[in-house]
Amino acid sequence: MEIDxxxxxxxxxxxxxxxxxxxxxxxxxxxxxxxxxxxxxxWQFIQEVGLSTxxxxxxxxxxNVTFEFIQNGRMAQLNVPLLTIVPIPYxxxxxxxxxxxxxxxxxxxxxxxxxSSSSLNxxxxxxxxxxxxxxxxRANMTANYSSKKDSKATQNSKYSVEYTMDVAxxxxxxxxxxxxxxxxxxxxxxxDVSDPDGTxxxxxxxxxxxxxxxxxxxxxxxxxxxxxxEPEAIKVKDKDTEVTGTKDSNRMVFELxxxxxxxxxxxxKTLTVEVTSSKKSTTDHE
Numbered sequence: 001m002e003i004d005x006x007x008x009x010x011x012x013x014x015x016x017x018x019x020x021x022x023x024x025x026x027x028x029x030x031x032x033x034x035x036x037x038x039x040x041x042x043w044q045f046i047q048e049v050g051l052s053t054x055x056x057x058x059x060x061x062x063x064n065v066t067f068e069f070i071q072n073g074r075m076a077q078l079n080v081p082l083l084t085i086v087p088i089p090y091x092x093x094x095x096x097x098x099x100x101x102x103x104x105x106x107x108x109x110x111x112x113x114x115x116s117s118s119s120l121n122x123x124x125x126x127x128x129x130x131x132x133x134x135x136x137x138r139a140n141m142t143a144n145y146s147s148k149k150d151s152k153a154t155q156n157s158k159y160s161v162e163y164t165m166d167v168a169x170x171x172x173x174x175x176x177x178x179x180x181x182x183x184x185x186x187x188x189x190x191x192d193v194s195d196p197d198g199t200x201x202x203x204x205x206x207x208x209x210x211x212x213x214x215x216x217x218x219x220x221x222x223x224x225x226x227x228x229x230e231p232e233a234i235k236v237k238d239k240d241t242e243v244t245g246t247k248d249s250n251r252m253v254f255e256l257x258x259x260x261x262x263x264x265x266x267x268x269k270t271l272t273v274e275v276t277s278s279k280k281s282t283t284d285h286e
Contacts, residue, residue, distance in 0.1 A: 020100075023100060024098060024100065027096065027098055027167045027169075028096065028098075031093050031096055031169060034093065034169075034171075035092065035093055038089075038090070038091040038092065038171075041089060041091075042088060042089055042090050045088060045089055046083065046088065049063070049082065049083075049086070050062060050063055050081075050082050050083035050086075050088075051063060062081045062082070062083065062187060063081070063082040063083075064079045064080060064081055064082065064226070065079075065080045065081075065082050065085065066078070066079050066080075066225075066226070068196055071193065075195075075196055076193050076194070076195065076196075077193070077194050077195065077196040077225060078192075078193050078194075079192050079193075079194060079226060079227050081187035081188070083183075083184060083187055084184055084187050084188045087173075088176070088180070089173075090173060090174050090175075090176055090180075091171050091172070091173060091174065092171065092172070092173075092174030093169060093170070093171045094170050094171060094172055094174070095168075095169070095170040096167075096168075096169055096170075097166075097167070097168040097169075097170075098166075098167050099166040099167075099168075100164075101164050192227040194223060194225065194226075194227045195225070196225055197225065197267060197268040197269060198222060198223055198224045198225050198230075198266065198267040198268065198269055199222065199223040199269070200220065200221075200222045200234070200264065200265075200266045200267070200269035200270075200271055201220065201221050201222075202218060202219065202220045202264055202271055202273065203217075203218060203219040203220070204218070204273070205271070205272070205273055205274065206273070206274050206275075206276070207256060207273065207274070207275045207276070208275075208276050208277070208278050209257075209258075209259060209275060209276070209277045209278060210278055215255040215256055215257040216255070216256050216275065217253055217254070217255055217256075218236065218253070218254040218255075218256055218262070218264070218273060219248075219251055219252070219253055219254075220234045220236070220245075220251060220252050220254070220264055220266075221234075221250060221251045221252075222234050222266035222267065222269070224267060225267070229250035230266070230267075231247050231250055231251055231252045232247070232252075233266045233267060234252045234264065234265075234266045235264070235265050235266065236254045236256075236262055236263070236264050236265075236273075237262065237263045237265075238256075238258065238260055238261075238262050239260070239261075243255075243256065243262070256273070256275050258275070259275045259276055259277050260275055261273070261274055261275075262274075262275065
């Protein structure tokens, strides 16, 4: 008797119906979305913590941490970009392990049983006498037929479907992208020690006018307490008269045409310049 193949077919169909694409693809999709969220978090941290926006121009500037300390007996100021001293969160998924197991079993058994009986009576009974005289015999005969057939039919079918999945995700602080690392390198090189009152420098403190009365040029540079060049803040005065200068990149150039004492100021800094003449007076000639 053939075994019923229906349970096996059902189990096979159950295996084919398992959504392998969703089971394996869903964890991968979740990891991709998590990675995108991590990148967005890093960008938001840089925007909100490391950069400031000018409300008037909308331009972004790096936030600096400024503090003062004593250096060589003088008060100095250190300007450090904030992004160079705080860790930037950059979490990246390094490993994804997906373990999937499917267990499908099917079985079938079949037993057939039939109970039946039949009987046949052929001609009923009869008797006969054989021989004559003292040599005779009587016989009684009957004829019948019977048959019996026993059989049993039993069918058992059984199948089961089982699948399990384990997902393990490992994430850690990843190395920075090349672009961000370069930005931090440039910010690190911008680390500067400056004077809390700014730094004012001039080309010379003493000038001499020549016999041809050609003006002398005073070149001055100024860095404000933040360490930024601010040439427009430099002012030069001859007593109460202000000398007009010309901006040349990060410096100012002033032409001094008369002798005397000039005052150079910028911020809280003040320097003095002396201009003399090379001409000799009339009494010297006599």
